[in-house]
Amino acid sequence: MKVRRQEVSTCLRKYSGIFLFLAVSVSVFVLWNMDMLFKKKVKSSFIIPTFSSDPYMQHGFCTFQPLSPKEALEEDLILESIAWPETPPLPSPLSLEVTSDPVHSSFTILPRSAGGQWHVGDSLEVTIKMYDYQGRPKKSGGDVLFARLHNAALGAGVAGQVVDHLNGCYSAVFSLLWEGHAQVEVTLVHPSEAVTVLRRLTAEQPDRINFESLFRSSLVTETATCNVCLRPTQQPLCNYTNLHTGDPWFCYKPKKLSCDDRIDHSKGNFNQNLKTNEEMLFQDGVNMKVSIRASGPANVTVFQKNKDQPEVKSLKVKSGPSGYYYQHVWRALGGTTVHHFNTSSAISQCLEGRAVHLYGDSTIRQWFEHLIEALPDLKQFDLHSQDQAGPFLALDYAKNIMVTYRCHGPPIRFASVPTSELRYIANELDGIPGGPNTVIVIGIWSHFSTFPVEIYIRRLQRIRGAVMRLLARAPGTLVVIRAANPKALTLYETLTNSDWYSLQRDKVLRVVFEGLNVHLVDAWEMGLAHHLPHSLHPQPPIIKNMIDVLLSYICPELY
């Protein structure tokens, strides 16, 4: 016990990491606001007028579209703000011995600093100390950890904020939001050594998922490999860079057919190129998504808010949670009241007279499917579309409700999207008149994991530009952004879509849309705080909560 105390105190020395993070997020925010002021004066057009001197920057063999100096500065700040700590080089020969071991590692609930009982409104701090498989303390940071506080009987749960002290110690900070028991759960998602591998994959194999296009002209068909990261060869390229958005996309030119003969886009195969034994760093239940035990009690009892007692605020973190579950329903913090649209009539009353346009990946398609199921009078019109890619259209004539779904452009990993249906969200938004009866929902994150994050940043900057134009011409338009969410991890899922990749993209998404008149559905925290297992496609109770948040943004005063 004594030893543990000492470890806890050595754990608390390094705070520099958090302060750096705070400083960076503040400057991104200031920069963004300057940008808004600037844009009010200068009318923006489709194509960014000022290109940096190097028009098409090459990063390895990925093509990055050019940025204005302002966007380039923003990108630098974003990259700084999501910078992950350095992670250890892999031991050679590779073995688990010196890597982070969830079984030897443990967490400790810090005692309440003012003594006495915990109350609603306090924050609870937990110290996590990581050890390797030989039981030696880890000395560096970079492990991927999730933390959750919950009470199963109350259907309550909230995500914790994890702070890396860069010395093998981490803190998790929770807001105490309900009366009763609160149980801490800490999960090792990946040891830091696994992050070393994930990083290398992004640098060396951004094309590990490849894409294909079918080309056809009269009786001749050919397929070609396509990507935004296309390895240079002697073969000529077809350049499908979008003229409006500048989003780059290329295919190797087919041998017989011309670039104009491309008829579809689809996900190709996945080339797993791990080095010998590296799979050992990604073992489900061994060192991937494994709970870390408590070295003492794992729970506290929280009492009613006490007016006389000052609230205990521990370690300052970036921000508190955006909400929490109580009796299985999501309660948002920070101003939004989440109403419960439990019946089809409550939902259709809210949506009456509106058009809801959903854009993005399959996690946004789930919302379309949910609405179709929840509203018997909302009939899907058969457009003879592909099951995955859509587009989909549903109408309720009596209530004048229209709901549409369209997938985002390349690198969408769907089977066979016709080129005629391959659209960029920014361009779609430019074609929408908008207004108080229009709701735009955007969910784009999961298909960008394998690429350098700059490709995602640039995509979002283009979408943000279109959102700003839409809000300027039709200020009543409601724009809702769906965040990323944690998912179940197998080896394949990890190498293509690890939560570590999603976590960073999720941070980018928040920073890019910060300060705009758009609403966020915090799918990340809603997935993390819930008792159901993480899933790329969250289960219906979680989707129901997300839709309640969406509908509460649309109809804040229905009740």
Ligand SMILES: *[C@@H]1O[C@H](CO)[C@@H](O)[C@H](O)[C@H]1NC(C)=O
């Ligand atoms: C591809 O096309 C875009 C838009 O026309 C152009 O700016 C870019 O230089 C082209 N890239 C290559 C590698 O040819």
Ligand SMILES: *[C@@H]1O[C@H](CO)[C@@H](O)[C@H](O)[C@H]1NC(C)=O
């Ligand atoms: C709280 O933790 C203690 C000790 O670890 C355990 O015995 C008890 O069952 C827990 N209580 C709840 C409600 O989980």
Ligand SMILES: *[C@@H]1O[C@H](CO)[C@@H](O)[C@H](O)[C@H]1NC(C)=O
């Ligand atoms: C809707 O259902 C939730 C969960 O079952 C319940 O807590 C809530 O009171 C219901 N709300 C309404 C308005 O019916």
